[in-house]
Amino acid sequence: MQLQTLNRIPVDVLGARVAQEIRSAILRGDLPPGSRVKQEDLAAQLGVSREPVRQALLLLQGEGLLHAQPNRSAQVAAVDRQLISGLYELREAVESSLVGTLARRPGFDVKPFRILIARGRTAVRQRDLPALIDLDMSFHTGLYEAAGNRVIVEVMRGQWIHIRRVMAMVLDQAAYRQKIWDEHEAIVHAIHARRAASASVAAGRHIRAARKMLLAVFGAAPTPCCPSPTTS
Amino acid sequence: MQLQTLNRIPVDVLGARVAQEIRSAILRGDLPPGSRVKQEDLAAQLGVSREPVRQALLLLQGEGLLHAQPNRSAQVAAVDRQLISGLYELREAVESSLVGTLARRPGFDVKPFRILIARGRTAVRQRDLPALIDLDMSFHTGLYEAAGNRVIVEVMRGQWIHIRRVMAMVLDQAAYRQKIWDEHEAIVHAIHARRAASASVAAGRHIRAARKMLLAVFGAAPTPCCPSPTTS
DNA sequence: GACTTGGATCCTGGATCCAAAATACAGGCG
DNA sequence: CGCCTGTATTTTGGATCCAGGATCCAAGTC
Numbered sequence: 001m002q003l004q005t006l007n008r009i010p011v012d013v014l015g016a017r018v019a020q021e022i023r024s025a026i027l028r029g030d031l032p033p034g035s036r037v038k039q040e041d042l043a044a045q046l047g048v049s050r051e052p053v054r055q056a057l058l059l060l061q062g063e064g065l066l067h068a069q070p071n072r073s074a075q076v077a078a079v080d081r082q083l084i085s086g087l088y089e090l091r092e093a094v095e096s097s098l099v100g101t102l103a104r105r106p107g108f109d110v111k112p113f114r115i116l117i118a119r120g121r122t123a124v125r126q127r128d129l130p131a132l133i134d135l136d137m138s139f140h141t142g143l144y145e146a147a148g149n150r151v152i153v154e155v156m157r158g159q160w161i162h163i164r165r166v167m168a169m170v171l172d173q174a175a176y177r178q179k180i181w182d183e184h185e186a187i188v189h190a191i192h193a194r195r196a197a198s199a200s201v202a203a204g205r206h207i208r209a210a211r212k213m214l215l216a217v218f219g220a221a222p223t224p225c226c227p228s229p230t231t232s
Numbered sequence: 233m234q235l236q237t238l239n240r241i242p243v244d245v246l247g248a249r250v251a252q253e254i255r256s257a258i259l260r261g262d263l264p265p266g267s268r269v270k271q272e273d274l275a276a277q278l279g280v281s282r283e284p285v286r287q288a289l290l291l292l293q294g295e296g297l298l299h300a301q302p303n304r305s306a307q308v309a310a311v312d313r314q315l316i317s318g319l320y321e322l323r324e325a326v327e328s329s330l331v332g333t334l335a336r337r338p339g340f341d342v343k344p345f346r347i348l349i350a351r352g353r354t355a356v357r358q359r360d361l362p363a364l365i366d367l368d369m370s371f372h373t374g375l376y377e378a379a380g381n382r383v384i385v386e387v388m389r390g391q392w393i394h395i396r397r398v399m400a401m402v403l404d405q406a407a408y409r410q411k412i413w414d415e416h417e418a419i420v421h422a423i424h425a426r427r428a429a430s431a432s433v434a435a436g437r438h439i440r441a442a443r444k445m446l447l448a449v450f451g452a453a454p455t456p457c458c459p460s461p462t463t464s
Numbered sequence: 465g466a467c468t469t470g471g472a473t474c475c476t477g478g479a480t481c482c483a484a485a486a487t488a489c490a491g492g493c494g
Numbered sequence: 495c496g497c498c499t500g501t502a503t504t505t506t507g508g509a510t511c512c513a514g515g516a517t518c519c520a521a522g523t524c
Contacts, residue, residue, distance in 0.1 A: 038474095072515095304485095
């Protein structure tokens with residue numbers, strides 16, 4: 001059996017690498033939302049010509065990290081409450097359904113999730129925020145992959161770029177961090193016990209809680225950018 | 233009030249147009265799945281240089297219509313049962329949830345949907361397949377937009393490219409066409425009557441029925457291409 | 465003094481050019 | 495007779511070049 005997929009990441013090797021650089025820069029907070037991105041600057045900064053930069057910008061724009069109009073500098077997409085809200089509504093729909101499916105179907109392999117949960121708890125104790133974000137993503141991505149639905153895996157991989165961005169912008173929230181991995185464990189437990197309805201509900205609650213928390217925190221600290229939208 | 237969106241379609245005007253051309257060609261069935269796509273050919277054929285073609289290919293690859301490895305001609309993505317199945321699982325999760333939300337929330341505007349249903353029934357009578365596909369998409373897209381969730385609108389817009397492709401490949405199925413618009417009407421009716429659970433179930437059933445039908449038809453007629461995957 | 469208009473500069477989009485990787489074909493060898 | 499190998503051709507990826515549109519600043523006008 002050969003898997004014909006496994007493709008996906010790069011294409012224009014250089015363009016993809018440039019895109020990854022810019023993506024990280026946006027995630028990291030350099031390149032704040034709303035800031036304009038000049039092709040030549042990036043090219044010089046990364047030591048490549050403008051060509052791969054253009055491809056990278058196109059790619060990132062497809063991912064929704066950049067907005068662009070013809071003949072204008074691209075600018076980093078803003079993160080607003082609407083985005084967070086929409087993102088988590090989608091997640092709630094997808095994940096509660098998917099988790100139910102996993103519970104109904106035999107052969108769910110719990111082990112990798114147990115490992116992730118253990119690692120997650122460790123990261124919570126050590127207050128390792130970046131690791132927590134990565135592990136959270138790994139956990140949920142693991143669920144998508146367990147379902148064996150390529151479409152969902154791909155779609156959600158695209159959305160996790162934004163989810164990570166939101167998480168990185170909001171950061172900490174110590175109280176909530178505790179709960180996350182309990183909820184994860186509850187979900188896995190319900191799936192393992194083949195309790196579909198219960199798993200579904202647990203997943204839905206998990207996402208709704210995250211959404212509520214993020215919206216609360218984000219609402220308090222409005223986007224650290226957005227230079228007063230000119231009402232011209 | 234200014235709307236900052238409205239962006240979205242083009243970027244590199246020419247590249248976007250080229251992408252649209254190729255997209256149509258794939259939809260139409262020229263460029264069958266698995267066929268290789270040479271940049272220079274397309275450029276010559278469309279009377280542009282290779283540059284916008286490269287951007288278009290990048291775009292289409294992002295959409296999942298093309299696969300590419302570095303230094304190799306891109307090839308048109310295959311349509312297999314896995315894709316159809318995954319696509320409709322996603323739709324079921326998203327749409328049944330979304331329809332429930334719409335029903336719970338006041339202010340749903342039925343009119344545009346009634347119009348679409350009427351037009352759909354007309355198209356059924358006239359056996360106008362392309363129109364049916366367009367109207368089906370308009371109906372569901374209308375639901376996404378009614379929910380006011382930008383993320384879902386965007387994600388599903390990306391997926392409808394594939395859905396349309398599948399529909400175009402499978403084509404007719406006279407018996408089923410009748411039912412579609414009855415089911416659409418039932419969904420709209422349930423939303424309008426604020427019966428969330430009922431709307432949700434109706435939407436789920438609608439998608440599952442479509443999925444079953446497509447898989448059955450598609451399974452019978454295996455993809456009209458795929459030159460025996462070389463097991464080198 | 466504020467607004468408009470002209471021009472210079474900057475930036476992007478597209479075309480062309482060049483190098484490197486892959487494919488195809490032909491000839492040689494087992 | 496089939497397989498392997500070396501070379502020519504094709505095709506992509508990246509760099510450079512050129513033209514059109516946008517922004518910005520300053521001078522002129524009301």
